Structure formats: structure tokens, C-alpha cells
Amino acid sequence: MAVIAGPTASGKSALALALAEAVNGVIVNADSAQVYADLPILSAAPSEEERERAEHRLYGVADGAVGMSAADWAERARQEIAEVQSSGRLPILAGGTGLYLRTLLDGIAPVPAIDPAVRAEVRAADVATNRERLLVADPEAAARIGPADSARIARALEVVLSTGRPLAEWQRERSGGIGALVELRPLILLPPREWLYWRCDERFTAMIDAGAVAEVERLLGRGLSSSLPVMRAIGVREIAAFICGECSLDEAIAAGQQATRNYAKRQYTWFAHQPPAEWARFSDVPFPVRAELVEALSLPLRGEE
Secondary structure, three states, X not given: OEEEEOOOOOOHHHHHHHHHHHHOOEEEEOOXXXXXXXXXXXXXXXXXXXXXXXXXXXXXXXXXXXXOOHHHHHHHHHHHHHHHHHOOOOEEEEEOOHHHHHHHHXXXXXXXXXOHHHHHHHHHOOHHHHHHHHHHHOHHHHHHOOOOXXXXXXXXXXXXXXXXXXXXXXXXXXEEOOOOXXXXXXXXXXXXXXXXXXXXXXXXXXXXXXXXHHHHHHHHOOOOOOOOHHHHOOOHXXXXXXXXXXXXHHHHHHHHHHHHHHHHHHHHHHHHHOOOXXXXXXXXXXXXXXXXXXXXXXXXXXXXX
């Protein structure tokens, strides 16, 4: 199985498509925004033309009103990968959601269902309050998680309050991962940051031109809870501010570009340090798609010669 990972706008999709065409492979989505049918433009989902060039799976398969957890996605991905492999084709996992990749490859921690009352209490509090509580309940997690990372702080706090055990303890009991069951051809794209941020800006402007405002208008029209993942996707909040008359379109674009660059920066740091050290990192500009990258990912696995 090939794995093409890296921050947003780093060239993953183009490389995955080139590889799929070269080996008759199947691209399996590993991006948490691209699973939703509501955001094909803002999530940079593959176009109809790209889907005709190669088979794509797990794109636009979830309803934003329902949501899809990392565990839900991993279960679907395991099924898709097994099906592709049984057909004798190469699964090409492409995406930038580290939690998705970690859950699929390393398995999931068997955390019991969170007490609804605890979850409601934690989710209703602000990030500063939750962090203060986490410093007492799970100081190791508080030290590990950035002070502004509201989602991870909330998750760590609700786990320790509901189960009496820190999240890290549960994570040491991971099960269900396929990393040891498949032979991986991993590649992480980490292009120069200046180029990456330029790409983020250019792509967000292109999304606006392609109809992202109308896409967010339709999403807002559904009246979904702001806590749902689809409502927290990069660009939704910024464009919604323009739709609601809180800023100009130029201001919304600038805010969306900044949010995209911030997200890319966080992803860059994660992919630079979190995946195994033996995973290849490519630090040059990948466009036009570098032939040596496709060739490296196309090499036969053991037993395929």
C-alpha cells in the first residue's frame, strides 16, 4: 500500500493521481474534510475529470450532519483497502489528516463511551477553563497539548474525567491497526514553507472563484450545529462571516488564506516529527509531478516481482 501524506496544498493529490495512472491503482481518501459531500470545493476534492482518470474512494461519502470520526473512517478505509488489494491493484492512501492515518495504521485506543454529562460540561467551557482543569487532572497531557488546541484539550479532559484514566494510558492499548499487516510505501511531502504558503493562498483564491461562497451558503442553510466537524472545516467560518455581513469578501479571503496557512504549518510540524523516522520525506517542490517520486512508489513489493 502506498501512503502519500503531508500538509494541505503540498501536492499529494496530484502525485496520487499520477501514481494511480502509472500502476492502475486506486486512491483512498485520508483527509477529514474530503469525506464530506458538503464541501467538494473548500476541501479541494478531486474533480470529475480526475475521477475519470483514476478510481477514487471515500471522497464525499459522509453527510456533514452526521459526522465521521477517525474510528469510523478507519473502519471504512480497512474495508476499501482490503477490497482493492484482493483485486490485485495498489491502494494509494492520500491525505493530510494525521489522526486518520495513525488510527488506521496503529489502531484505536479502547476508550469507553464518554459520559454525556461530562462531555456537555467540557464542550460548554472555554479552552482556558478546560486547560486549567486538565493541568490538575492530567498534567502530562496539559504539557503535551498546545494551550490553544481546544479540541485536543477537551478530548483529553473528557476522557480523564469520564474514565478516571489519562488518554495516554488508553492509547498504549491500541488495537485494530493494519500497519503491521501490510507492506507500506510511505512518502511525506514537505516542500519549502514559502512555496507551500504561496500555494495555500493561491488555492484559496481559486476556491472562491470556483464557487466556495455559494457552497458555504448551502451549508449554512442546513442549520447544522457549529460543533460538527464539517462546520469547522478551513474556510467555512471565514466565508460565513462574509455571508453574514461581518466583513468584506477581500477580508474573508485574507482570513481564509491565513487560516489555511496556519493549518498547513501545524500539519507540517506533525508530519515532520510524528510518523516513523524511516518514512521518506521529500522536501523539494513536487510540481510538475516528479517522475522519480512516481517511480519510487511504483516499485514492486516483495513477492510481486
